[in-house]
Amino acid sequence: MPVDNWISGCLDELVAFRHDLHSNPELLYDLPRTSAQVASALRKAGCDEVVEGIGKTGVVAVIRGKSNTSGRTIGLRSDMDALPILEATGKPWASKTPGKMHACGHDGHTTMLLGAAMGLVQSRAFDGTAVLIFQPAEEGGAGARAMIEDGLFRRWPVSEVYGMHNRPNLPIGEFTIAPGSIMGSVDMIDIEIEGVGGHAAMPHQTVDPAPVIAALIQAVQTITARTINPMDSAVISITTIHGGDAFNVIPQTIRMTGTVRTLKDSVRDHVEARLNQAVTGIAAAYGAKGKLDYSRHYPVTVNHAQETELAAVAAEAVAGVGRVNRNMPATLGGEDFAFMLNEVPGAMINIGNGPSAGLHHPAYDFNDEAIAWGCSYWCELVRQRLPL
Secondary structure (H helix, E strand, O other): OOOOHHHHHOHHHHHHHHHHHHHOOOEOOOOHHHHHHHHHHHHHHOOOEEEEEEOOOEEEEEEEOOEOOOOOEEEEEEEOOEEOOOOOOOOOOOOOOOOOEOOOOHHHHHHHHHHHHHHHHHHOOOEOEEEEEEEOOOOOOOHHHHHHHOOHHHHOOOOEEEEEEEEOOOOOOOEEOOOEEEEOOEEEEEEEEEOEOEEOOOHHHOEOHHHHHHHHHHHHHHHHHHOOOOOOOEEEEEEEEEEOOOOOEEOOEEEEEEEEEEOOHHHHHHHHHHHHHHHHHHHHHOOOEEEEEEEEEEOOEEEOHHHHHHHHHHHHHHHOOOOEEOOOOOEOOOOOHHHHHHHOOEEEEEEEOOOOOOOOOOOOOOOOOHHHHHHHHHHHHHHHHOOO
């Protein structure tokens, strides 16, 4: 089945909107222009309610169907923020702000949900209410949690919530999804090793933190390699090391940071416990002091089984049977839609972006050809979940 016919009349407008967002990227919660543009477009589309400032700079739109005999409400979510990356696409609509770019396709996600708003308002061919959620700060700021804490689901109670993300190199017009854990938890670790500083020519008078750090880097990898069931998943990545200011001075302290990613809460608990043991124990063995700051950031993204199948069926109605893969491989990349899925049953689906650079790459760009497919999916999902 082809995409919805109504899209042909507004596709140029949607592409222009996406290009404008791409040219003017904003980060985290600092989305004054993006949020204003989204809210203005939603009002122009004729949404029944448009509320700004939820979770600092989030936007919520409400669209009521032709009837409401069921009294049911479902939520559709998109993210809006960009990344601190210098763009290298060379496109006419490339970022005008050096060091900021839409390298994950949130400009496309926002545009597809806006297009869905236009289509749903135009037809209102559903029974109940659709709540469209435009979220800030997905890229590390936990904007989904901020919107929830700001009363998102208290003010707009929904029985189901759905998200969509683009997937590079999945063909245009195809979708992929799976039930269960589809994306990893994201935790941040900050390790400080304190020794006794001194002259580099007299190491015996010091407690050098550098060998402690070296031992720890090796040891933390054995947590995943030798203490976790090989059928489970976990990644510990040490990404920064900071210490010392002079070539001839043994520093007093060295600090390193990184991330931990897992697909199970039990594995997450295990890694945190073993990291604590490693930091304190190895530091003590060298006569130093070790401190671990373990910060749980995003939970595991878990698609609910029933809602996953419902999303897949809606995608098949748009793309056709055989173009929706229900066995999407899990990834240890994080997604703060997980916070919403912990509150309300739902699912996240991936839509094909065609041949492209990977997410978070300076040469990445959202594929405009995906817009019509994404808009059609959203509208079909609402029609199926809120049938007249």
